[in-house]
Amino acid sequence: MRVSLSFLGTGAPDVGLDDMSAVAFRASSSLLLLDSGEGVQHKLVRVGVGLNKLGSVLITHLHSDHVVGLIPLVQTRTLMFKSLRPLSIYGPPGLEKFLSESFNSLYFDPGNAIEIQELREHEEVRLGELTIKAEPLDHTVITLGYSISVDRGFSLCYLTDTRPTARDGLRCSILIHDSTFSWVDLEKAVEFKHTTALEAGIIASKVGAKLLFLYHISSRYRDRGFLESEARRFHPHTYAAEKYTYVNLSL
């Protein structure tokens, strides 16, 4: 089985940067979008993922840099591909209200082109050969991370935005983790409920990750290599994800 990741945005919010959270994850016949930051539909097309190929979207929380790209994405997909199967959208409580109020305000009715399912912490959903579990996170608003298990023992964990929280027993082959700040800015990480790169390295060791991708990185760090070195003190196989980083694995 082939598994791939396309990072479509990897930064924390910043005026002038087109780098908001979104990752396309493909495993066998399943194609998921993790978060949906601004401009995501254009980036999907740019990396060769047609909107008609997308089956599901997992939203972590209702901060704009993770969710506003969903509005134009749904609208474009619905208008372009009328007879497609519905796009399944999963996320925390409040997601359905956000989407219905947004579409109402825009005089747009997606009809049955979308199916929304709000998840509770620890709830599991089966999507084809994937099992998705909602992981409780610790952020300024209700936030869910996701562990996505593929048969044959591979799992991708997507934990952002959050303070370090990985539950006991969580195992991740690849971990994508909030690394908004450096350890030298720990106070800011605590104040805004994010994680430092060093802490992400510790979490990656705890969950047995083979690869750690630092993610949701503040633009104050021009040199992301600095954050990689910090995390590598605890987890050598660490990389700071960049927009359009592509990872392809065969299991």
Ligand SMILES: [Zn+2]
């Ligand atoms: Zn957030």
